Amino acid sequence: MxxxxxxxxxxxxxxxxxxxxxxxxxxxxxxxxxxxxxxxIALIPVAIIVLADYHRIPIPPELMLVGDFLAYIDIFSVLFLVGVLSRVTTILFIVKQAAACIARLGGSAVAHVQRRDMRHRRQRGTATRRHRKPDRSEDDRAFGGVWDQAALA
Structure with a gap:
């Protein structure tokens, strides 16, 4: 028990x-x-038809068109997505070109900065060092710089 x-x-x-x-x-x-x-969404037209048949209600044509639209929602959604994707590819193309332009400008700016090396630049107006002339040979010294005069003439 x-x-x-x-x-x-x-x-x-x-x-x-x-x-x-x-x-x-x-x-x-x-x-x-x-x-x-x-x-x-695919069940909505089925529910409309079942309710209309159960209650013996005549279905207006507008409701049938809504049912057809809902039945073919896949086709409409594919067309909508193709339209959206075409806009997305255009936007991606523009973004890609803008990124390439920015990269190109950045590369040229870096090259420009590297060309202008500010650390070793001389100030304007300062005297430069005189460069030594090479020593004159014995022949030049012996003849009093004749060879120099001949080169100038």
């Missing part, structure tokens, strides 16, 4: 609670994970 009481007062309600948890929470969450917007 005690085991019967324990089974019906404790184990069976727990088993029912576990089964309800499994169905209403776990499996419902799994269903919602698999459910997409596309599937929900």
């Amino acid at each position: 005690k085991s019967w009481w324990r089974k019906w007062s404790y184990e069976i309600p727990l088993a029912i609670g576990d089964a309800l948890w499994e169905v209403l929470v776990v499996q419902f969450a799994a269903l919602l994970d698999r459910l997409t917007v596309r599937k929900v």
Whole structure:
């Protein structure tokens, strides 16, 4: 008798609670994970037709057109995405060209800065060092710089 009481007062309600948890929470969450917007939109025309048939309500043509639009939502969404992608590719092309222009300007600026080395630049107006002339040979000294005069003439 005690085991019967324990089974019906404790184990069976727990088993029912576990089964309800499994169905209403776990499996419902799994269903919602698999459910997409596309599937929900595809069910709307079916629901309209079922409700109209169940209540014997004539369906107006506008509602049928909405149902057709929802049935062909894949085609409309592909056309919409192609339109958006063409704009995206144009924007990406412009961004790529702007990045190349910035890289080119940055490279030329770096090369320009490297050419103008400010650390070793001489100030204007300062006297420069005189360069030594090479020593004159014995022939030049012997004839009094005749060879220099001949070169100038």
